[in-house]
Amino acid sequence: MDAKRNTGEFFDLVYAVVREIPEGRVTSYGAIARYLGAARSSRMVGFAMNASFGVTPAVPAHRVVNRNGLLSGKMHFEYPDAMQELLEAEGVVVKNDQVQDFESRFWDPNTELAL
């Protein structure tokens, strides 16, 4: 539906992909951005997450981490440890703000969804 370019079109797209992330899995901003066709807008993906708070349905922003598997945006949550707690609650092992076995937990929309 592209009848009109609603402001935040990118946001909504990002939310849709993040909502498709299975529990216990994580993805990177670049992967999402690339899936949207805006691989260079990886920063924007994180920005969208910033607004994801209060968005319905809830967006599992805690499943989105940076390329390093580091919880770069945990500080933006309700409280810094919220992101880690949420990930651990889903079975994701987080150590030192870092997702353990990140590559195994990595969920690539381009690969998993594979269009």
Add this chain to the structure above:
DNA sequence: AAGGTGACAGTTT
């Protein structure tokens, strides 16, 4: 209307 910012990523020194 224009400029600055940003939860990153890739490249270079």
Add this chain to the structure above:
DNA sequence: TAAACTGCCACCT
């Protein structure tokens, strides 16, 4: 080898 800088696109003031 590791560390630092630039580039990027869209949102926000």
